Amino acid sequence: MTSLPETAPAVPLNDALLELAHRSHAVITEHxxxxxxxxxxxxxxxxxxxxxxxxxxxxxxxxxxxxxxxxxxxxxxxxxxxxxxxxxxxxxxxxxxxxxxxxxxxxxxxxxxxxxxxxxxxxxxxxxxxxxxxxxxxxxxxxxxxxxxxxxxxxxxxxxxxxxxxxxxxxxxxxxxxxxxxxxxxxxxxxxxxxxxxxxxxxxxxxxxxxxxxxxxxxxxxxxxxGVTSGHDPAAGTGPADAHFVKWLGTTAVDGSLPSCVVPFRLAEPGSPLAAGTLAKVAADLDVDGGVHRFRADVFYGGGQWLLLSALLGWNLAVAGDRDGALRHLHWIAAHATVAGEMPEQVPDHLLHPESRAEWIERWGEVATPLLWSHGMYLILADELGLLDPSRTTEGPPL
The missing domain is CATH 1.50.10.10 (Glycosyltransferase)
Structure with a gap:
């Protein structure tokens, strides 16, 4: 598996990103x-x-x-x-x-x-x-x-x-x-x-x-x-510019799974104020350097960053037309695959509650690797960005 640094020139990454897509398919089907x-x-x-x-x-x-x-x-x-x-x-x-x-x-x-x-x-x-x-x-x-x-x-x-x-x-x-x-x-x-x-x-x-x-x-x-911050009118689709979906009814907190309410489940249409507000709030609260946390109070393995949630946010950004933002997440995920090209459930970067990590390792062992869901989400984001298009070549638009 080609090693992918977090920051690298765009064009040379194309082959490595595609290789990781092939590896993701192999991991999923092998198991x-x-x-x-x-x-x-x-x-x-x-x-x-x-x-x-x-x-x-x-x-x-x-x-x-x-x-x-x-x-x-x-x-x-x-x-x-x-x-x-x-x-x-x-x-x-x-x-x-x-x-x-x-x-x-x-x-x-x-x-x-x-x-x-x-x-x-x-x-x-x-x-x-x-x-x-x-x-x-x-x-x-x-x-x-x-x-x-x-x-x-x-x-x-x-x-x-x-x-x-x-x-x-x-x-x-x-x-x-x-x-x-x-x-x-x-x-x-x-x-x-x-x-x-x-x-x-x-x-x-x-x-x-x-x-x-x-x-x-x-x-x-x-x-x-x-399930939306106050002031949003569901009938008119209007409200404060920063209105967003919330983690559960009655709170104002967000969760890394909330972008799914835009893509793919379309409770709010991509590009709508509610969709944009939700993606912005999730990014502001939970996205650090391209990796996305589940929620601020997360203590599971210390509250690391989840590859599948980075892909979910990236997928939404791609659909919304923010190609650069989506690529940022694709690169972050690729950079956190193992040398063997396996993707973990989460990584211990920017832990929210590092004091709780040891108890989970003692209870269940090291973080799940590979997690097939992580590989599946990488394929979704790679496809949304055109990486799986057979017409794409390394001389095509850079990833």
Whole structure:
């Protein structure tokens, strides 16, 4: 793997950046389970043996953009089988909720599965709805990109839609398995975006399509009315120039996952004042030298900078037309790959709470490396910048 310094002339980096994209594809596909699941990390103690819908679906988007339709298809096949096997469970949950029965979180679908599609045997922070919405978005994007037939995945689609339509408005754990007592704006964004896209795809029957659209609109309306700093008018799309999405309903803090509410989930359209305000606030509070923190109070491994969040912000900047800003993040990520071209979950640069790092190393070992989600997000950003375009050459526009 070519070493990539953080600051280097633009043109010579093109080959190295493309090489790292090829390496990212190799890392992901090398570790893809024979059944189709993308493991979160093949080596990290707490992640080994499990697949998350959130991680895997973003990873599948990167693989789809890379052009490996077979690998992405196998992942979506796996999710559809796993969810399709939960048909009876979801029917029971929905029926109880319709009768006014309070459904305990322990009965909800999990956020992570074993490669065989089972619940984990060890306790986890399991009720997270964003992964189901993220999968629907990723699936539709993949099918549209490569001309796939969504009916291939209809068993899983229908389970995901029924589950989200019934329980989208419940408080749940966020992207980071924290704060189950809150309703998180990034979660609402994923649910709204995934349900909207699957409803628009035409694959659903009329009843499910109507329920999916109503739930999508409900999640979006809640996020836009209560998940934005005061003064924003969701109907008019107007408000203070610095209005932005917030971490959860009732706070003013931000989270590194919030750019997803712009791209790809489009709670706010790219270039809109709310989108621009959100990206600016996340960058101001959480971006240091191109690496993005999760949130200011983060103590996990000391609160380092996450490669996948740097890619998420860079992706948004690219869509917004800020190519230089997006390239800054692409270069930062590449500079933090290992010599073997593996990407960690986070790096200990500019730790927010360095005193807490040792306890996590003692508990779970060194930071997850490789994290397949990091590699998938690198592929997304590289593609957004045109790096994966076969017409690009080293003599083309510099990266």
């Amino acid at each position: 893809q389970h024979e059944g189709g699941a993308y493991p979160a990390s093949p080596t990290f103690s707490a992640y080994r043996g499990y697949a998350w819908l959130r991680d895997g679906s973003f990873t599948a988007e990167g693989i789809s953009r890379y052009g490996d339709t077979a690998s992405a298809d196998r992942y979506h096949d796996w999710v559809s089988r796993v969810l399709g096997a939960r048909r009876e469970q979801v029917d029971g949950l929905v029926a109880d909720a319709a009768r006014g029965v309070e459904v305990p979180l322990a009965r909800m679908l999990p956020t992570r599965f074993t490669f065989d599609g089972l619940d984990g045997s060890d306790p986890w922070w399991d009720f997270q709805t964003d992964g189901y919405g993220t999968w629907l978005w990723s699936l539709v994007a993949h099918a549209q990109r490569h001309g796939g037939d969504l009916t291939r995945w209809l068993p899983g689609i229908e389970v995901a839609v029924d589950f989200l339509s019934a329980f989208w408005d419940l408080a749940c754990y966020d992207w980071w398995e924290e704060h189950v007592e809150h309703r998180h704006v990034s979660t609402l964004g994923a649910v709204a975006g995934g349900l909207r896209d699957i409803a628009d795809s035409g694959v659903l029957d009329e009843g499910r399509s109507n329920r999916a659209r109503a739930a999508s609109q409900g999640a979006a309306a809640l996020a836009l009315s209560q």
